[in-house]
Amino acid sequence: MINQEDGPLKMYFSILEGKRQPNYLKCKSIPVDIALNSSEEELWKEHDDKMNGFYRNHRCEEVKTSLLDLKIEIAKRMVMHCSFCERKCRVNRMEGERGHCSVLKSRIASDFIHWGEEPEIVPSYTIFFSGCTFNCVYCQNWDISQNPHAGKYIKPQILAEMIGAKIARNVNWVGGDPTPNLGYILDVLRHCQVNLPQVWNSNMYLTKESMKLLKGTMDVYLTDFKYGNDDCAKRLSNAGNYWEIITRNHMISSEQGEMIIRHLVLPNHLECCSKPILQWISKNLKNVKVNVMAQYRPEHKAFEYDDLKHRLKYEEFLKAYRFAEALKLDLTE
Numbered sequence: 332m333i334n335q336e337d338g339p340l341k342m343y344f345s346i347l348e349g350k351r352q353p354n355y356l357k358c359k360s361i362p363v364d365i366a367l368n369s370s371e372e373e374l375w376k377e378h379d380d381k382m383n384g385f386y387r388n389h390r391c392e393e394v395k396t397s398l399l400d401l402k403i404e405i406a407k408r409m410v411m412h413c414s415f416c417e418r419k420c421r422v423n424r425m426e427g428e429r430g431h432c433s434v435l436k437s438r439i440a441s442d443f444i445h446w447g448e449e450p451e452i453v454p455s456y457t458i459f460f461s462g463c464t465f466n467c468v469y470c471q472n473w474d475i476s477q478n479p480h481a482g483k484y485i486k487p488q489i490l491a492e493m494i495g496a497k498i499a500r501n502v503n504w505v506g507g508d509p510t511p512n513l514g515y516i517l518d519v520l521r522h523c524q525v526n527l528p529q530v531w532n533s534n535m536y537l538t539k540e541s542m543k544l545l546k547g548t549m550d551v552y553l554t555d556f557k558y559g560n561d562d563c564a565k566r567l568s569n570a571g572n573y574w575e576i577i578t579r580n581h582m583i584s585s586e587q588g589e590m591i592i593r594h595l596v597l598p599n600h601l602e603c604c605s606k607p608i609l610q611w612i613s614k615n616l617k618n619v620k621v622n623v624m625a626q627y628r629p630e631h632k633a634f635e636y637d638d639l640k641h642r643l644k645y646e647e648f649l650k651a652y653r654f655a656e657a658l659k660l661d662l663t664e
């Protein structure tokens with residue numbers, strides 16, 4: 332049995348033991364002093380004021396308008412000039428304008444109890460959204476990530492009921508990527524009451540504003556740190572300015588939640604990606620779990636890329652794993 336008393340997921344385990352609330356429940360019990368029809372600028376000001384005191388103790392109470400309601404209202408405004416992710420398409424998705432991810436209303440491709448995640452988080456009630464902010468040429472879920480029409484819309488209150496009926500250790504928001512669905516996810520949480528940690532399972536290409544909305548609602552950031560430089564990110568995921576955005580959001584996540592960082596070792600990317608990522612984590616983040624993953628297999632368009640068209644060799648994975656061990660990273664089992 333792992334001793335979790337002082338580990339990287341200490342808060343997560345104390346929620347599971349019933350010793351503390353998940354962040355989103357706390358967020359529902361903090362009142363805000365603003366009319367929700369105020370300007371977006373005024374809403375943000377009130378939001379930031381209230382978030383300043385978020386981690387202080389306070390009385391849990393029934394409130395008329397909560398901090399979570401305020402976050403939902405801000406997300407509704409953001410979707411009208413969509414800037415949930417760093418592509419900043421500025422389209423009005425409410426009016427049917429599609430941005431890079433093409434997501435309009437949130438659609439859920441599948442939901443199930445996942446037993447294949449890290450030991451700390453299984454069983455995990457995993458909700459897969461269709462659509463993604465990235466276009467990874469080797470995506471293993473490309474049929475849903477690159478097809479925003481996959482799956483179906485589920486009313487937030489119905490999904491909240493589905494969450495309440497599941498036996499799991501957490502709710503795991505993923506895709507594709509959950510980022511285009513941030514407003515919808517907050518709306519689902521408004522209807523939830525379960526004492527379950529919320530897991531944000533993402534490529535972390537969010538804007539600073541989206542990161543602020545996540546603060547106080549998510550408990551664990553399960554991040555997918557893919558590339559050690561901008562060239563590989565642009566060539567293989569069509570994502571610009573990757574390193575600056577992803578390292579920034581990892582720093583923010585470490586301040587506002589607990590973290591499990593995943594790194595899928597890609598064939599032929601040990602020097603350019605795996606090593607710089609693992610070194611950066613070792614230098615900049617304390618008390619995080621790291622999962623160095625071996626399960627790369629060529630999928631989708633990977634066969635068109637010389638570096639990615641073959642499976643990962645065991646020796647190559649071992650080099651990445653040994654490198655992480657030498658850095659004394661806290662590796663998942």
Ligand code: SF4
Nearest residue numbers: 413416419420430432
């Ligand atoms: S979430 Fe989609 S529409 Fe919004 S900024 Fe990102 S890619 Fe564009």
